[in-house]
Amino acid sequence: MAKKKTRRTDHDLIPDLMRFIGSYVVMTEAQKVVLATYVMHTHIAQYCQQTPYIFIHSPEPECGKSRLMEVLELLVVRPWMIVNPSDAVLFRKVHADMPTLLWDEIDAVFAPKSAQFHEEQRGMLDQGHRRHGRVPRFIGDKVTEFRVYCPKVFAGIGTLPDTLSRRSIPISLKRRAPDEPVDEFILIDVEPDAEALQARIGAWVDEHGETAATTRPTGIPESISDHMKEGCFSLFSIADLLGAGEDLRKALEEILTGDRLDAQQTMRMRLLTDLRLIFAVEYRRTGKARRFMSTDALIDRLHGFEESPWSTYYGRGLEAKDIADLLRQYGLHPRLVNVKGERRRGYRRNQHGEDVGLAEVWLRYLGADETAVDPDAR
Missing domain, CATH: 3.40.50.300 (P-loop containing nucleotide triphosphate hydrolases)
Incomplete structure (x- = not known):
């Protein structure tokens, strides 16, 4: 049969x-x-x-x-x-x-x-x-x-x-x-x-x-x-x-009910690249990969880049809410972290629990983490 x-x-x-x-x-x-x-x-x-x-x-x-x-x-x-x-x-x-x-x-x-x-x-x-x-x-x-x-x-x-x-x-x-x-x-x-x-x-x-x-x-x-x-x-x-x-x-x-994509893809990639460079400079300076940087510290460094758009962003300079808006579509969100006894809001380098870290996004969209970047390449 x-x-x-x-x-x-x-x-x-x-x-x-x-x-x-x-x-x-x-x-x-x-x-x-x-x-x-x-x-x-x-x-x-x-x-x-x-x-x-x-x-x-x-x-x-x-x-x-x-x-x-x-x-x-x-x-x-x-x-x-x-x-x-x-x-x-x-x-x-x-x-x-x-x-x-x-x-x-x-x-x-x-x-x-x-x-x-x-x-x-x-x-x-x-x-x-x-x-x-x-x-x-x-x-x-x-x-x-x-x-x-x-x-x-x-x-x-x-x-x-x-x-x-x-x-x-x-x-x-x-x-x-x-x-x-x-x-x-x-x-x-x-x-x-x-x-x-x-x-x-x-x-x-x-x-x-x-x-x-x-x-x-x-x-x-x-x-x-x-x-x-x-x-x-x-x-x-x-x-x-x-x-x-x-x-x-x-x-x-x-x-x-999730977030929808906005139209700032070019500025997002520029921000990702510049954030990676900031972490790269810290890594080369100290020999250690920073686990976290506050939003205020990131903004201060971004404004310091020569020929960058951040100091004149929307005619007023980059603000914390702008960084949050630009990074949201990558699943990145600012978090409160204890730094030397103070609560500071900023971004983690590595994944923490369910939170996506910057290094994962760099790997996906830029091809490497900050330790592979020459800070003098800009």
Whole structure:
């Protein structure tokens, strides 16, 4: 008698999608749960009343944003990967096909210097989260109402316009550390696994898609905003049907109540570099790596750098709150520490409990800790 093959169950879908996505990009478990569920959502979006957007961002380049977009392209329904589309192409493609829009390098569109030239696109995206969203345009000698609803995934550095940000689930990526391996992404090798997952998703959607899209979920965390809550109805319904409801609720609560990326990536990297230099000078001077420096001491040294922007930052000089704002996206926060009997607020070099240390961030984004820096190199 032939041995039966092991059948993957519906409840394996979310974990299997998480494993596939997480094989090629370093992410948190919460981010994997959200993206796996969102992949499922794209396949039933045609039945839904709303769709949330996804915004994949990072403090700096080379953190895996484009690779994650390539992975998602293999899994979502009707993927359309774009960079800098014209208004005419964008409107007509979405109207005709209702694709899953995968928009990479969107920071080039909504950067402060270029946003004024892309108001048409922003208006289209503002309306595109609702199934019946329409944007009228005068084409030729008549008014055409373009359908603008479809799932949308954006990737970039910086921020989205506020109206888009409120409708987007942020996926914040970090630069991969040396001890965080990922699988090699060779398209011809990964396509068979992706196609198998697509087939399983299709079979599930045929049986449960309309139910998932039209079921009103319960138990949505109160911390999720009203702007986001309705858009995520189908995500909760999908996760509940697939046995991942509690995981998704915790994941979304964690992600949506966290800090969002600001638009100061260049100044952040400059600050990281200068802070590392400050610690390097102390190391070369004393032969010991400083474990902590107060914010006041750091500001004093930053203001002392020649040809630096810190003494004239915002026309008033760098302040403690500016350092906190710039470093927050790396997971760095000022802490109170006892120094010679006095309580001082500042930043630790090494990780302390759950707190990220400067050295970890230097390693991720600058490639070395302060002991490897020549303080005379400036």
